[in-house]
Each structure stands twice: as structure tokens, then as C-alpha cells.
Amino acid sequence: xxxxxxxxxxxxxxxxxxxxxxxxxxxxxxxxxxxxxxxxxxxxxxxxxxxxxxxxxxxxxxxxxxxxxxxxxxxxxxxxxxxxxxxxxxxxxxxxxxxxxxxxxxxxxxxxxxxxxxxxxxxxxxxxxxxxxxxxxxxxxxxxxxxxxxxxxxxxxxxxxxxxxxxxxxxxxxxxxxxxxxxxxxxxxxxxxxxxxxxxxxxxxxxxxxxxxxxxxxxxxxxxxxxxxxxxxxxxxxxxxxxxxxxxxxxxxxxxxxxxxxxxxxxxxxxxxxxxxxxxxxxxxxxxxxxxxxxxxxxxxxxxxxxxxxxxxxxxxxxxxxxxxxxxxxxxxxxxxxxxxxxxxxxxxxxxxxxxxxxxxxxxxxxxxxxxxxxxxxxxxxxxxxxxxxxxxxxxxxxxxxxxxxxxxxxxxxxxxxxxxxxxxxxxxxxxxxxxxxxxxxxxxxxxxxxxxxxxxxxxxxxxxxxxxxx
Amino acid sequence: xxxxxxxxxxxxxxxxxxxxxxxxxxxxxxxxxxxxxxxxxxxxxxxxxxxxxxxxxxxxxxxxxxxxxxxxxxxxxxxxxxxxxxxxxxxxxxxxxxxxxxxxxxxxxxxxxxxxxxxxxxxxxxxxxxxxxxxxxxxxxxxxxxxxxxxxxxxxxxxxxxxxxxxxxxxxxxxxxxxxxxxxxxxxxxxxxxxxxxxxxxxxxxxxxxxxxxxxxxxxxxxxxxxxxxxxxxxxxxxxxxxxxxxxxxxxxxxxxxxxxxxxxxxxxxxxxxxxxxxxxxxxxxxxxxxxxxxxxxxxxxxxxxxxxxxxxxxxxxxxxxxxxxxxxxxxxxxxxxxxxxxxxxxxxxxxxxxxxxxxxxxxxxxxxxxxxxxxxxxxxxxxxxxxxxxxxxxxxxx
Numbered sequence: 001x002x003x004x005x006x007x008x009x010x011x012x013x014x015x016x017x018x019x020x021x022x023x024x025x026x027x028x029x030x031x032x033x034x035x036x037x038x039x040x041x042x043x044x045x046x047x048x049x050x051x052x053x054x055x056x057x058x059x060x061x062x063x064x065x066x067x068x069x070x071x072x073x074x075x076x077x078x079x080x081x082x083x084x085x086x087x088x089x090x091x092x093x094x095x096x097x098x099x100x101x102x103x104x105x106x107x108x109x110x111x112x113x114x115x116x117x118x119x120x121x122x123x124x125x126x127x128x129x130x131x132x133x134x135x136x137x138x139x140x141x142x143x144x145x146x147x148x149x150x151x152x153x154x155x156x157x158x159x160x161x162x163x164x165x166x167x168x169x170x171x172x173x174x175x176x177x178x179x180x181x182x183x184x185x186x187x188x189x190x191x192x193x194x195x196x197x198x199x200x201x202x203x204x205x206x207x208x209x210x211x212x213x214x215x216x217x218x219x220x221x222x223x224x225x226x227x228x229x230x231x232x233x234x235x236x237x238x239x240x241x242x243x244x245x246x247x248x249x250x251x252x253x254x255x256x257x258x259x260x261x262x263x264x265x266x267x268x269x270x271x272x273x274x275x276x277x278x279x280x281x282x283x284x285x286x287x288x289x290x291x292x293x294x295x296x297x298x299x300x301x302x303x304x305x306x307x308x309x310x311x312x313x314x315x316x317x318x319x320x321x322x323x324x325x326x327x328x329x330x331x332x333x334x335x336x337x338x339x340x341x342x343x344x345x346x347x348x349x350x351x352x353x354x355x356x357x358x359x360x361x362x363x364x365x366x367x368x369x370x371x372x373x374x375x376x377x378x379x380x381x382x383x384x385x386x387x388x389x390x391x392x393x394x395x396x397x398x399x400x401x402x403x404x405x406x407x408x409x410x411x412x413x414x415x416x417x418x419x420x421x422x423x424x425x426x427x428x429x430x431x432x433x434x435x436x437x438x439x440x441x442x443x444x445x446x447x448x449x450x451x452x453x454x455x456x457x458x459x460x461x462x463x464x465x466x467x468x469x470x471x
Numbered sequence: 472x473x474x475x476x477x478x479x480x481x482x483x484x485x486x487x488x489x490x491x492x493x494x495x496x497x498x499x500x501x502x503x504x505x506x507x508x509x510x511x512x513x514x515x516x517x518x519x520x521x522x523x524x525x526x527x528x529x530x531x532x533x534x535x536x537x538x539x540x541x542x543x544x545x546x547x548x549x550x551x552x553x554x555x556x557x558x559x560x561x562x563x564x565x566x567x568x569x570x571x572x573x574x575x576x577x578x579x580x581x582x583x584x585x586x587x588x589x590x591x592x593x594x595x596x597x598x599x600x601x602x603x604x605x606x607x608x609x610x611x612x613x614x615x616x617x618x619x620x621x622x623x624x625x626x627x628x629x630x631x632x633x634x635x636x637x638x639x640x641x642x643x644x645x646x647x648x649x650x651x652x653x654x655x656x657x658x659x660x661x662x663x664x665x666x667x668x669x670x671x672x673x674x675x676x677x678x679x680x681x682x683x684x685x686x687x688x689x690x691x692x693x694x695x696x697x698x699x700x701x702x703x704x705x706x707x708x709x710x711x712x713x714x715x716x717x718x719x720x721x722x723x724x725x726x727x728x729x730x731x732x733x734x735x736x737x738x739x740x741x742x743x744x745x746x747x748x749x750x751x752x753x754x755x756x757x758x759x760x761x762x763x764x765x766x767x768x769x770x771x772x773x774x775x776x777x778x779x780x781x782x783x784x785x786x787x788x789x790x791x792x793x794x795x796x797x798x799x800x801x802x803x804x805x806x807x808x809x810x811x812x813x814x815x816x817x818x819x820x821x822x823x824x825x826x827x828x829x830x831x832x833x834x835x836x837x838x839x840x841x842x843x844x845x846x847x848x849x850x851x852x853x854x855x856x857x858x859x860x861x862x863x864x865x866x867x868x869x870x
Contacts, residue, residue: 335591335592336591336592336593336595337589337591337595337598339598339603339607340598340599340600340601342601342602342603343600343601343602343603346600346601346602346603347602347603349602350602350604353602353604354602354603354604368721369721370604370721390723391616391619391620391727392616393612393613393615393616393671393672394612394669394671394672395608395609395611395612395671396669396670396671397592397593397609397611397612397670397671398607398608398609398612399607400607405607405608405612407608407612409616409727411723415723416721416723417720417721417722417723417725418720418721419606419608419613419720419856420606421606421608432619432623443603443607444603451603452603453603453604
């Protein structure tokens with residue numbers, strides 16, 4: 001039996017109130033909020049965050065033997081983005097890291113491929129959803145990431161077993177984007193809806209027949225779709241109880257593109273009880289259906305940062321900053337030299353530090369960040385460390401893609417100090433004594449090269465305590 | 472520290488210093504010719520009389536040829552040195568040691584920086600290829616963390632400390648207003664300084680050193696030869712230098728209220744010079760006031776004020792032009808400006824003028840007297856937790 005060993009999702013901190021869009025863009029917007037990736041986040045960094053969370057609750061001793069990454073908005077083409085995720089997650093060198101990219105369906109397909117067999121596989125997906133100001137994609141999209149560790153029951157106890165799957169494919173034109181463009185375009189909505197509902201029904205029937213279950217026996221179903229009307233229409237035709245259709249997070253998060261299938265699956269799993277039948281339906285250039293049955297293990301291995309808790313923990317961003325961060329509004333940069341491009345050889349030499357945030361102990365036994373040079377020092381992985389702000393400052397002069405820089409001297413629990421940049425924080429929102437945690441970010445970009453490293457951010461969410469099994 | 476010192480073995484017999492300013496119409500060559508020309512004249516020597524040269528520049532050129540070309544030196548050794556913002560002092564140190572060693576009879580230390588050709592505000596270091604993990608904070612932001620740390624450690628109200636820091640800037644502007652070579656020749660009140668918008672932490676633009684182009688130069692000779700060049704040489708009493716190992720940044724015990732590298736160089740320099748009570752024995756000090764909190768902490772690190780008392784001494788006017796120990800009587804980095812490679816020698820230039828009674832009357836200090844003929848220069852580069860520090864002491868009386 002194959003299924004889900006652990007899972008996790010990552011939602012960026014900022015939330016755009018859709019009601020603020022129309023006043024500037026002249027149209028668009030709506031009700032509710034969407035998640036907004038930080039100026040220092042991209043699909044790679046968010047996938048790292050989701051991957052970290054998924055691995056936190058992996059069964060002891062299970063290592064990902066394969067990494068898959070899907071996104072519609074890759075930091076690079078021609079270069080594999082999954083390699084940086086692999087490095088940040090400190091996966092074994094023997095584990096292949098592969099981009100399964102380009103379209104939203106790739107993310108559903110990667111999950112399906114991992115469920116077909118092979119080593120324990122960390123399936124990650126992330127997206128930054130963009131659209132022109134005032135567009136439906138801008139308001140309805142959301143940014144985020146999710147990761148699912150897939151494996152066999154022999155690898156460790158599964159939290160959910162795959163019990164059936166179905167798929168349906170047709171070539172038809174609904175959404176499209178030219179590589180390099182910042183927006184997608186969409187054909188007339190009704191045309192796509194008709195195709196998607198038919199494809200969804202076909203895949204649904206195939207999956208159910210594989211299990212021998214009736215639709216009414218499915219406890220919870222969630223539809224991740226690039227076509228909102230089709231998702232709603234299909235949901236009414238699946239034959240499940242009306243309240244069995246779970247929240248697709250459209251009102252609070254938005255449609256997160258390639259991240260959405262795994263994000264919604266994680267959202268379903270975190271709230272599920274043992275023995276439930278859960279269905280993930282994906283409509284994206286075809287239809288994919290995955291049916292799971294949860295196990296007793298689900299109770300002991302809830303995600304440490306549930307989606308629901310992250311949805312509730314956002315902070316606002318104004319529409320102007322949103323437009324600047326997405327490159328839709330070009331603001332005057334600081335009159336300081338822009339950062340130099342990263343040296344490939346220096347980054348490779350220092351990969352454990354740069355990507356993995358691995359410090360070491362010096363001759364006196366103290367934790368040293370960055371790691372002390374020389375041979376024979378014990379490595380100290382620090383990415384999951386938390387710490388406290390000793391002192392902080394605001395740099396209104398230094399170059400930043402989104403000035404000012406908020407900066408702090410941080411003492412980590414268990415030893416080690418680092419002066420380090422803050423993120424996900426307002427300029428006046430930090431005081432000495434605040435607790436912080438590490439987050440993987442894209443510091444800058446020069447010559448097309450993304451400079452990835454770690455920052456700290458306020459530790460707003462306590463790790464969700466692992467729940468005890470209830471009687 | 473394992474230094475022996477070379478007290479009174481080398482003398483400064485001629486100095487020069489350009490005006491520090493936004494010299495958009497002058498290049499590195501022009502600045503070097505001006506400063507060196509003044510020094511040659513003061514020491515009554517020619518380029519040929521100088522046996523060897525040390526040129527300090529942080530990033531306005533590479534190699535000794537930066538100096539050899541404009542001076543049209545013939546077959547002379549010229550060494551280019553760099554030690555961040557202490558580069559000018561490093562040039563002096565090397566030239567003085569070269570003479571003390573006996574290798575040369577006459578040497579010259581020159582510092583120059585052409586900052587204003589970059590097209591950017593502030594000081595900007597050339598980027599070195601790296602892994603992209605290095606901090607990109609400005610010096611202003613790094614030093615801004617000193618003020619709240621000091622306030623907390625010594626229980627000083629933040630608002631009161633801000634006023635103390637403004638008083639430091641106002642004092643340096645007062646002095647600079649009386650200095651025709653200074654970049655900013657305008658008095659600025661503490662109230663005006665406090666009212667400036669913040670640029671880094673609580674620091675406003677008037678808490679920061681001026682950014683200027685400029686050059687300074689010194690001719691040094693064996694002490695026993697000094698009177699062949701001038702009637703009033705300055706004798707080198709001490710030269711101390713420390714390059715920090717950067718552990719302050721990663722040491723949870725470091726609290727941003729002191730610069731240990733400065734403490735080490737001060738102790739070493741006082742030992743070399745035989746100074747036991749710097750506040751009473753020194754007639755003046757030029758210190759590296761890159762930001763106002765820096766000067767405050769230096770008053771304690773250099774042993775002028777007791778720990779935690781520096782802010783009170785500033786308030787009491789101890790370091791004013793006519794205070795108990797004048798600090799930065801030429802206006803300091805704040806008002807004189809900070810062409811990186813030149814600043815260390817600019818500090819020495821003020822000692823050259825003041826100790827020898829050549830400073831303009833409107834800013835002449837009253838502390839120089841028989842038995843009190845020493846001046847200290849302090850020059851640093853880097854940031855709290857990772858810096859280089861230089862302390863030099865010169866005097867008019869050989870011991």
C-alpha cells in the first residue's frame with residue numbers, strides 16, 4: 001500500500017484585501033483576501049518552507065529518496081529549481097531532484113507519479129499567481145506552497161492510503177501563457193466549464209470504480225481547479241453530500257496554481273479523522289482524482305503548522321506594495337549600488353551554510369555562525385532553530401528590493417548569534433526580546449541569478465502540539 | 472600585546488592636507504599633488520629627497536603607481552596599503568616603521584580617496600565575488616545599534632541620549648565651522664540635528680560623517696635628523712594597530728557598548744608612549760567619529776571617560792573645543808568629511824597644526840602647555856564586532 005507519510009503547507013504572511021484593488025485598478029477585486037508572497041519569496045523559497053514543514057512530521061528514519069517540484073512560475077528555466085530545494089532541505093546526495101513544471105496539471109501529475117511507486121518521494125509545489133491589475137487572476141489568485149511525502153507502508157506508517165485514482169485528458173484551450181509573460185489569458189468561460197465538468201465526471205467515476213465505493217461513502221472531497229465555475233459545477237454533480245465538499249480556500253488564500261492540489265490535500269488531511277475517505281479532484285487541462293483512506297496514524301502526525309492556523313495568521317499589505325513586489329509598478333530604487341551577482345563557485349563551496357543554514361562548533365565548543373573555517377569542526381544544522389532579538393535597527397540607506405531593511409542581532413536557543421535581516425515584519429514592528437525563526441528567502445537577483453539565503457521572521461505561530469489519540 | 476614601540480625614533484617634519492569636499496572638478500592626481508606639495512614645502516624636500524612612499528587608498532586606485540605617476544617619481548618604491556577606513560593611518564604606520572628600521576632616512580605617507588566619482592550617496596565598498604550570504608547593511612545601521620545598547624546598559628533615557636549624541640555632532644560642526652579645510656563649515660544646533668529624519672535606527676543624517684574627496688600627506692625622518700627639516704617636528708610616541716577577528720558579531724557576550732579592538736590599541740599605545748592618565752596628559756585627540764554613537768563609546772574605550780560616564784562628560788562639555796580635553800578640534804569626520812584613505816592622516820594634520828601653534832586662532836585649543844604636548848589620533852575601519860583600530864600618539868617634546 002502506498003500513500004501519504006506526512007504533509008505540510010506554507011502560506012506567505014501577507015494578505016491583500018481584494019476590496020482595495022478597484023480603487024486603483026479601476027475594476028476587479030472583490031471580497032475576501034488573497035495571500036501574497038513576500039518580495040523576497042519565489043516558488044523555490046516557498047517550496048522549501050512547505051518541504052521543511054512536511055519533513056518535520058515524517059516518520060522517524062524516513063528520508064526522501066526523490067524530490068519533485070512543480071510550479072508555473074519557476075525562478076529559472078534550463079536550470080533545475082528543485083536542486084536549491086534539495087540543498088535547503090539537506091536531502092541525501094543520492095536523491096534525484098526534478099522539476100515537473102510548466103502547468104498546474106504537472107503538480108497533480110507529480111503527486112500521482114509518486115503514488116505509483118518508487119522511493120519515499122517529497123512532492124513539492126509552489127506558485128506566485130500573477131495577473132494584470134484589475135484582472136480576475138490577480139484577485140482570485142493566491143501564493144503558497146505545499147509538500148507531501150509519499151511512500152509505502154513499509155517505509156513508515158501512512159497517514160492516508162491511496163485507494164483509487166482516475167484521470168481524463170483532452171486537448172482544449174482554456175488558459176494559456178507565453179513563457180516569460182506575467183499573465184495568463186483565458187478563453188470564454190462557458191467553453192472550458194463544459195469540458196472540465198465532463199472530464200471531472202469521467203475521472204471521478206474511474207477512481208470510484210477502482211475502490212468499489214459509492215460517491216456517498218466519500219466523507220470529504222475538495223476540488224482544486226484553474227476554472228472556478230467548473231469546480232463549483234462539478235462539486236454539485238459528484239454525488240457526495242453537499243457539506244462533504246470542503247473549502248477550496250478561494251475566499252482567504254486564492255487559487256495557488258500548482259500549489260493548490262497539495263495545499264488542499266494537506267488542508268483536508270489536517271482536519272481528518274482516522275478511517276475517513278477523502279477525495280482530491282484536480283481540474284487543470286484535464287482531470288485527476290485521488291481517493292485516500294486515512295489511518296490511525298493521522299492523529300499522531302498532524303502538521304505542526306496547519307493550513308487553518310496559517311490562514312488566520314496573516315498580516316495586511318497595501319495594494320501599492322503588492323504591485324511593486326510583483327513588478328507591476330516600478331518604483332525608484334535606492335540610490336545605492338545594486339548587489340553583485342553570486343559567485344557560483346563560492347556558493348558551491350559554502351552550500352551547507354548558504355542553503356542549509358548549517359553552523360559549526362569552534363574549538364571552544366561554541367556554536368559559530370557563519371561556520372568557523374578549518375577542519376574537524378562539528379556541523380550544527382540550525383535551520384529549525386528559534387532565537388530572540390537582542391537588538392535591532394532599521395536601515396533606510398542600504399539597497400533592498402523593498403526598503404527599508406529591518407535588521408537584528410539574534411541569539412539562537414542552544415547557542416550561536418547572528419546579525420541577520422528580518423522579513424515579514426513592519427519597520428516599527430520589532431523590539432528586543434521578540435522571538436524569531438528562520439525562513440529561506442531570495443535576498444536579491446543579479447544577472448538573472450537568484451541569491452538564496454536565510455532571514456529571520458517573527459515566530460508568530462507556535463508549533464501546533466501533536467495531538468494525543470482520543471478515545 | 473607584544474609591541475615594543477619606537478617612541479621618539481621617528482619624527483614628522485612636514486604635512487599637507489587638501490580641503491575635504493565634493494571635489495567634482497578634481498581627480499585623484501590633483502588631490503595627491505596638492506597634499507604632497509604642501510608636505511614637500513613644509514619639510515623643504517623634493518620628491519627625490521624622499522626615499523620611499525606609502526600610499527593609502529581604500530578603493531581609488533591600485534598599486535603604488537597611483538602615486539608614482541602624478542608625482543613623476545623616478546625609481547622610487549611606493550607601496551599601496553588598504554585597511555578600510557583606517558587606511559591613512561596604516562600608510563603612516565608603514566612609513567614610520569620603515570624609517571625606524573633604518574631602511575630609509577626619509578619616507579612619506581600619503582592618503583587619498585576620491586569618493587564622489589561613484590555616483591552614489593555614502594560610502595560604497597567594491598563588491599567582492601562571494602556566496603551572497605554576507606550582510607549588506609550600511610555602516611550607519613551597524614553603528615546605530617550602539618545607541619540603544621548604551622542606553623540600556625547604563626540606564627540612560629533614550630531621549631536624553633539622543634540629545635547627547637546631537638551635542639557631539641553640534642560640537643564637531645562648531646569646530647568645523649572654524650576650519651577652512653573642512654567639508655561642512657556651518658554650525659548646526661543640537662535641536663536641528665535631533666529634528667532630522669532617521670536614516671538608520673535612530674540616527675539622522677547629521678549623526679553621520681560627511682562624505683568627501685581629499686588627500687593628506689606626511690614626511691617622516693629619523694628623529695635625530697628632524698631639525699634639519701623643521702624647527703618644530705612632531706615625534707612619534709606610539710603606533711598601535713589591531714585587526715579584529717570578527718568574533719564580536721557571533722559572540723553572544725558582545726553588547727555593542729564598546730569596541731574591544733579600540734581598547735586594545737589604546738592600552739598598547741599608552742604603554743608605548745608612557746601615558747598613564749590620557750585625559751590629563753593629552754592636549755587633544757582626533758577620534759574616528761564616523762557616527763555620533765561611535766564618538767561617545769570612543770571616549771570610554773580610549774580611557775578619557777569612565778565606563779558609563781561618557782555621556783555625562785559630553786553633556787558637561789569636557790570634549791568641547793575649550794573643554795578639559797578637546798576632541799576633534801578640526802571638526803572630525805562629521806564636519807571635516809571622510810575621504811576614507813586620507814582621514815587618518817587628516818587627523819594627524821590637526822595635531823601637526825595644534826601642537827605646533829599653527830592652527831587658526833578661532834579654533835586654537837588652550838590645552839597645549841609645557842608638560843602637556845601630546846596628541847592622540849584614533850582611526851577605525853569596519854563595524855561594531857568586526858573592526859580594525861589604530862591609535863597613534865605624537866608630541867612636540869622628545870623624552
